[in-house]
Amino acid sequence: MLDKPKKRLAHVNDASSCTFGTEEEARKQRILRAADEEISRIFKEVDARAARTSEQSGKAEPSGDFTPADDTAPGSQEDKPSPSAMRSGDNAAQADNPHSGRDPDRNEIDNTQSGTKAAEITNSTGTKGSFHRRLGPVDFSKSLTAGLSAVRKNMLMVLLFTNASNILVLAIPIYLFQISDRVLTSRSTDTLIMLTIVIVGAVLLQAIFDAIRRFILMRTAVEVAAQLGAPILSAAARASLHGTGREYQTLGDLQQLRSFLVSGTLLAFLDIPFAPIFVLAVFLVHPHLGSIVVLSALLLTLVAFINQRATAAPFGEANVFQSKANLHLDSMARNSQIINALAMIPEAVKIWGQDTAGSLKAQVKAQDRNIVSAATSRAIRLLTQVALLGWGAYLAIQGHITGGMVIAASIIAGRALAPIEGSIEGWNQFILSRGAYRRISTLLRSSPLNLERLVLPKPEGRLDVERVLYVPQGTKRVVLNGINFSLRPGDSLAVIGNSGAGKTTLGKMLVGSILPTSGSVRLDLMDLRNWDQRQFGDNIGYLPQDVQLFPGSIKANIARMRDDVDDQEIYQAAILADVHEMIATFPQGYETIVAADGSPLSGGQKQRIALARAFFGNPRMIVLDEPNSNLDSAGDAALARALKHAKQNRITAVVITQRPSLLQHVDKILLMTNGTISMFGRREDVLRALAAHQAGQLQNGPLAAQLP
Structure with missing residues (x-):
């Protein structure tokens, strides 16, 4: 790159008010x-x-x-x-x-x-x-396995405290039984005091155990989010290149899992294995009472099964509509200026309302069925209590059991049936969480980032495009057809053509944003699909047609949001892109904060900052899509100097443009027509052929000049 002394940017640029270094940073650098x-x-x-x-x-x-x-x-x-x-x-x-x-x-x-x-x-x-050197795969499935391992490990502790808590629940029925059958008959105050002290201790201990298991579940939810958050976002970012953008909603699925882990539904599921113990306790009181509880449990299970079958389809339909509504909200947020300028708010709200209405309609249908099931299960549980008390009283009259046993059996039966009822009420949350886990698992296990890659030497910049055909997924329209060309390291190419010729699609393909349906794009003879993504990104620069900056400082945007880079690299990128002088005119220099829409920068300033981002890290190849669409004459001159810098540093440059002013700064020209190459060769040859064509001297048939 440039022969600049190795020092902090603050020392290079004091006069321009671009101060990066602080005493704390200087101290860290010395350390x-x-x-x-x-x-x-x-x-x-x-x-x-x-x-x-x-x-x-x-x-x-x-x-x-x-x-x-x-x-x-x-x-x-x-x-x-x-x-x-x-x-x-x-x-x-x-x-x-x-x-x-x-x-x-x-x-x-x-x-x-x-x-x-x-x-x-x-x-x-x-x-x-x-x-x-072989680089091991990222293997996001390991992150999923680590998250599941954390859940299993913590669940063992939760089950331990759940076991103790459920055993201590029997303290109240035993207390009532002892008071009814022993204390009231013996009129012993000492026995009453002793029983009360023991039961109070048991109740307090049960409350402590219940709180501890909730603490563990809460921390388990946090650990799962910490284990899976970054892998999910990374996999979603990669999958979104060839998807619909819904992959990012998988982060919402992670939130759904977190909510389930701290919900009462999970606690009800954890309590269900102890229901047979309580049923056995009721059987010990009297087999008739135990049979009533078993019959009620079977009825509740049947209700839960019917509820699951009845609500699965409507809840799934509601989720689909809600996903579409969320995508529309994201689109409205990105295009807020257009929506307001063209008075499109009513139409945008109408589209969102249609999807939201579909979601609400399906939710109401599912919730109606869920409410009916919950009410039925609650009625079954109350009728069970009535049956236990009534039949228990009859057994007490017959002398088979005592009154205290009847009350104790009623309380124990309620504890046995409560988890089943809670599971029915929370069944929808369980279904949503199960679906969320499946989507997370599918995303992480199928991510192409899991594939093993070979770390290659730093590329020189040779580019080979071989027989590329591209048909967008779900369509039959051929966007690119039979694209063939090669560039040597340091070559510069201008891609020209009418709108819709496939120029932007070709630019995206050269940087790996989209993959060809057939054929290959190679950097230094290696197919882009076989490059390690991080290494490939470090060695290319890309300026898209629709320039987007991230919320943050100009410094962070040029550095591609990395915080582990030296200020000298940022300065060198700004010099290469010839934007340093422009940044120096800002009151805060490189520390100027920009919003998501790029304000307070103008369109041309945004484009020049994005150009510096493309040159960051001394890339070996840059792809610039309409880099001068928003530039004035000063910006055009700066862009020309940037291309000259790229040539001096042997950076392979591909410039997609419709303006002839950039053609004098490139070595080769590629003319595209309807997704195919009409002309390709040295600048002078192609310009001569175009001039001849305009003069009516070109014979029929495309010219495909070969590389010398």
């Missing part, structure tokens, strides 16, 4: 440099000891000490760097070597091999990069 120096010293000592050991054994080995990049010409160093040099030396190498950029391999070296030296290769441009 980091001291730590790197100490680590380097330790590795050098280890290497020196290894060398002495090798000499003593008669086997000479290279020391592997790192020579700073500013002492050695780029590309001339043949020694392999030590692990410390891989961390601390790449910044110095980047300042001296205009083609080195940032190390594309940002992944950690395996801890078990941290003492080994990473092999390097020298490419044709004299730069060096890490040799081919």
